[in-house]
Amino acid sequence: MIKVAVAALVLFSLFLSTGFDTIIAARNEIQNLFIVTTVGIDVGEEQDNVKLLVVTKEIGSEKENASKDDKKKYFTAEGETIFGANRNFHSFMSKDIFWGHIDIIIMSHELVEEKMANNLDFFIGDHESRLDSLLFVVKDSTAEELIQIMTDSGEDITETINMLIGGVGALSITSEMDLLSVSKQIVTGYSAIYIPVLLIKEDESKREKSEKSDEKSTDKPDSKSEGKPSSKKDLKVQLNGYAFFDNTTHKLSGFLLDHEARGFNWVIDRVVSGTINVRDKKNKKVSLEIIEATPTIEAEMKDEEIKVILKINMSSNIVDQTGTVDLINDKSLNSLNIQQETLIKNEIRSALNFATEKNLDIFAISSVISHKYPIKWNKIKDKWREVYSTIEFKIEVEGKIERVYMTNTPIIVEKSEK
Numbered sequence: 001m002i003k004v005a006v007a008a009l010v011l012f013s014l015f016l017s018t019g020f021d022t023i024i025a026a027r028n029e030i031q032n033l034f035i036v037t038t039v040g041i042d043v044g045e046e047q048d049n050v051k052l053l054v055v056t057k058e059i060g061s062e063k064e065n066a067s068k069d070d071k072k073k074y075f076t077a078e079g080e081t082i083f084g085a086n087r088n089f090h091s092f093m094s095k096d097i098f099w100g101h102i103d104i105i106i107m108s109h110e111l112v113e114e115k116m117a118n119n120l121d122f123f124i125g126d127h128e129s130r131l132d133s134l135l136f137v138v139k140d141s142t143a144e145e146l147i148q149i150m151t152d153s154g155e156d157i158t159e160t161i162n163m164l165i166g167g168v169g170a171l172s173i174t175s176e177m178d179l180l181s182v183s184k185q186i187v188t189g190y191s192a193i194y195i196p197v198l199l200i201k202e203d204e205s206k207r208e209k210s211e212k213s214d215e216k217s218t219d220k221p222d223s224k225s226e227g228k229p230s231s232k233k234d235l236k237v238q239l240n241g242y243a244f245f246d247n248t249t250h251k252l253s254g255f256l257l258d259h260e261a262r263g264f265n266w267v268i269d270r271v272v273s274g275t276i277n278v279r280d281k282k283n284k285k286v287s288l289e290i291i292e293a294t295p296t297i298e299a300e301m302k303d304e305e306i307k308v309i310l311k312i313n314m315s316s317n318i319v320d321q322t323g324t325v326d327l328i329n330d331k332s333l334n335s336l337n338i339q340q341e342t343l344i345k346n347e348i349r350s351a352l353n354f355a356t357e358k359n360l361d362i363f364a365i366s367s368v369i370s371h372k373y374p375i376k377w378n379k380i381k382d383k384w385r386e387v388y389s390t391i392e393f394k395i396e397v398e399g400k401i402e403r404v405y406m407t408n409t410p411i412i413v414e415k416s417e418k
Contacts, residue, residue, distance in 0.1 A: 033095055033096050033097075033098040034054070034056040034075075034093065034095045034096065034097050034098065035056060035057050035098050035101050036054045036055065036056055036057075036097055036098060036099055036101060036102055037055055037056070037057050037101055037102065037103050037104070037158040038054075038055035038074075038102070038103065038104040038105075038106065038147070038157050038158045038161070039052070039053065039054055039055070039102055039104070039105045039106065039123075040052070040053035040054075040055075040074075040106045040107075040108070040142075040143025040144060040146070040147050041053070041082065041105070041106070041107045041108065041111055041119055041143060042108045042110070042111055042142045042143050042144055043108065043110045043111050043142075044078045044079075044085075045078060046078065048080065049078050049079060049080055049085075050078070050079065050080075050081065050082055050085055050111070050119070051076055051077070051078045051085065051144070052076065052077050052078070052079070052082055052085035052086060052089075053074055053075070053076045053143055053144055053147055054074060054075055054089070054097060055073070055074045055147060055151075055157055055158065056073050056074070056075065057101075057158075074147050074148075074151060075089060075093065076144065077089045077091075081122070082119065082121075082122040082123075083122055086122075098128065099123075099126060099128040099129045099130075100128045100129070100130065101130075102123075102129060102130055102133045103133060103134060103158050103161075103162065104133065104134055104136065104157070104158055104161050104162075105123060105133050105134070105135050105136070105179065106136045106137075106138055106143040106146065106147070106198065107119060107135070107136070107137050107138070107143065107195075108137075108138055108141065108142040108143045108144075109137065109138060109139050109140055109141065109142075109252075110142070111143075112137055112243065112245070112252050113251070113252045114251055114252075115250065115251070116193070116245050116250045116251070116252065117186050117193075117250040118250075120135075120179065120182070120183065120186075123179055124179060124183055129179075130179075131178065131179045131180040131183075132178045132179070132180065133178060133179045134161075134165065134176050134177065134178055134179075134196075135177055135178065135179055135182050135195050135196075136161075136195065136196050136197065136198045136239075137195050137196070137197055137198070137243040138197070138198045138199075138200070139197050139198070139199055139243065139255060140199075140200075141200050145200065146198060146200055146237060149200060149235050149237070150237060160237065161198070161237070161239070164237070164238075164239040165239065168239060168272075169272030169273050170272075170273055170274065171262075171273075171274050171275075172262050172265050172270065172271040172272050172273060172274040172290070173240055173241060173257070173258055173259070173261045173262045173265070173274075174196045174197065174239050174240055174241055174242065174261060174265075175196060175265065175270045176196060177194070177195055177196055182195060185247075186247075186250070188247075188366075188367075189247055189248070190247060190361060190366035190367075190381065190384050191247055191361045191362070191363075191364040191365075191366055191367065192244050192245065192246070192247050192253070192355075192358075192360040192361055192362045193244070193245040193246075193247060193250065194242040194243065194244050194245070194264075194362065195242065195243050195245070196239060196241070196242055196243075197239070197240055197241045197242060197243050197255060197257065198237055198238070198239060198240075199237070199238045199239075199240050199257075200235055200236075200237060200238075201235065201236055201237075201238045202234060202235060202236075203234050203235060203236045240257050240258065240261070241255055241256050241257035241258065241260070241261035242255065242256050242261055242264065243255055244256065244354075244358070244360060244362060246358075246360065247360070247361070248385075253358045253360055254354065254358060256351055256354055259347050259350070260347065260350045260351055260354065261351075262274065262347050263344075263346075263347030263348045263349070263350050263351035263352075264351040264362060264363075266293060266295060266312050266344060266347060266348050267295050267297070267310050267312075267348060267351070267363050268295070268363065268364075269293075269294075269295050271290060271293040271314075272290075273289060273290050273291070274289075274290045275287055275288070275289060275290070275319075276288040276289075276290060276316060276340045276343055276344075278336050278339040278340055278343070279339065280321065280323050280325040280327060280332065280335075280336075281325060281332065281335065282323050282325055284321065284322045284323025284324075284325065285320075285321070285322045285323075286318065286320070286321045286322075286323075286327065286336060287318075287319045287320040287321070288316040288317065288318060288319065288336070288340055288401065289316055289317050289319045289405075290314065290315075290316050291314075291315045291316055291317055291402060292314060292315045293312060293313070293314040294312070294313045294314070295310070295311065295312050296311040296312075296313075297309075297310060297311075297363065297365065297368050298311060299365065299368045299369055299372060301369060301372075301373050301376055304380060304387055304390075305390070305392075306365075306369065306387065306390070306391045306392070307391070307392045307394070308365055308368075308391055308392070308393050308394070309393075309394045309395075309396055310348060310352075310363070310393065310394070310395050310396070311396045311397075311398075312344060312348070312395075312396070312397045312398070313398050314344065314397070314398070314399050314400070315399070315400045315401070315402045316340060316399065316400075316401055316402070317401065317402055317403050317404065317405055318336075318401060318403070318404040318405065319405050327404070328404060333401050336401060337399050337400065337401050340399045340401075341397040341398070341399045344397045344399065345395050345397050348395050348397075349395060352393055352395070356389075356393075359385060359388065359389050361384070361388050365388065365391065366381075366384055366388075
C-alpha cells in the first residue's frame with residue numbers, strides 16, 4: 001500500500017514538472033480566456049440571424065487590471081444561431097469565450113417579439129453556463145444600444161445592473177428572474193411567462209444642465225436639438241416592470257410598468273417596500289411607507305365555474321406630510337387607510353385588466369386550481385385558456401397604518417387643528 005502511494009506521488013510530481021497537465025483535453029488556462037459577465041442578444045443584420053454581444057472582463061491582480069485601458073470590452077458576432085455566433089467570435093478573437101461567469105443576459109424587444117424561448121436553449125443546455133444568470137428584456141431598444149450607452153459613459157454594465165437589482169425592493173415595481181426560474185415558467189405551460197424590463201431613459205438632471213449651458217452659449221438654441229438629449233451620456237438605464245409572454249406561443253404579449261407592475265407584484269408576493277401617496281383632509285400630500293404585504297389567492301370551483309379572490313393584507317407607516325394637519329387621530333388615520341386600500345386595489349385591477357385583455361394567467365391561478373382540485377384540474381387543463389377567460393375575480397385589501405416615524409404632530413400645527 002505504501003509503495004502504491006509513493007509511486008502515485010512520484011508520477012504526480014513528474015506530471016506537474018514536465019508540463020503534461022497542458023495536454024488534458026478541453027483544459028484552458030485562464031489567461032487564454034475571455035471571461036464573459038454580460039451577454040446581449042439582438043436580431044442580426046441578415047434575415048433570421050442573431051447578433052451576440054459579450055461584455056468581457058480581464059482576470060488578474062488589481063495592479064495588472066489597472067494598467068489595462070481595455071480591461072472591460074464588448075464584442076459582437078453574428079450567426080444563424082447563438083452557437084454559430086459564438087463560434088464566429090474566433091474569426092477575430094485570439095482567446096476562447098468562457099461562459100461560466102455570466103451574471104446578466106439581455107434580450108432586445110425585437111428579438112423576443114415573435115420568439116423568446118428558443119433563444120434561451122443555448123444558455124440552458126451549455127455546460128459552462130450558469131442557471132442563476134439573471135434575464136432581462138430591453139424595451140423599445142436593442143441590447144447593443146444599451147450596452148454601448150453604458151460602456152461609453154464609463155460604467156461597468158454588470159456592476160450597474162447588479163446595483164439596480166439591489167434596489168428593486170425600495171419601489172417594488174419589478175424583481176429579478178434567473179434563467180432557471182424563467183425556464184420553469186416555460187416548461188409549466190399554463191401560466192404566462194414574465195421577465196424583468198430594462199429601459200433606456202433620458203437623464204433629466206443632465207438634460208437641464210445641458211439646456212442651461214446652451215442658453216448661456218447662444219441666444220437662439222437650435223430648434224432641431226430642442227427636446228432631445230445632447231449625447232448618449234444624457235441617457236441612463238432603468239429597471240422597471242415586466243415583459244409578458246404567451247405561455248403557448250412564447251410571443252411577446254405586452255408590458256406592465258410602474259404602478260401597474262407593482263399591482264402585479266402585490267399578488268405574486270414581490271412587494272418588499274415602497275411609497276403610497278395619499279392626502280389629508282386639506283388635500284395635502286402624505287407619504288406612507290409599505291412595511292409588510294402578504295398576498296393570498298383563494299379559489300372556489302363549481303363544475304367549470306371558478307371564482308377567485310385576490311387578498312392583500314398590508315401595513316404601512318407615516319413617513320412624511322406636506323400639510324399642517326394633526327394626523328394621529330382615528331378619523332384621519334381611517335381616511336388615510338381607506339385611500340391606501342383603494343390605491344392598492346386600483347394597481348391590482350390595472351394588472352388584472354391587462355391579464356383579462358390578453359387572456360393570460362399572469363397570477364398562476366392554474367397552480368392554485370391544480371393543487372386544490374387535482375381531479376377537476378385534469379378535466380379542464382387542456383382547455384385552460386378558455387376556462388380562464390370566464391373566471392370571476394374579486395380584489396380585497398386590508399390595510400393598516402401602524403405608526404409614524406416623525407413626532408406625533410408636524411412641527412407647525414394650525415391652531416384650529418390642536
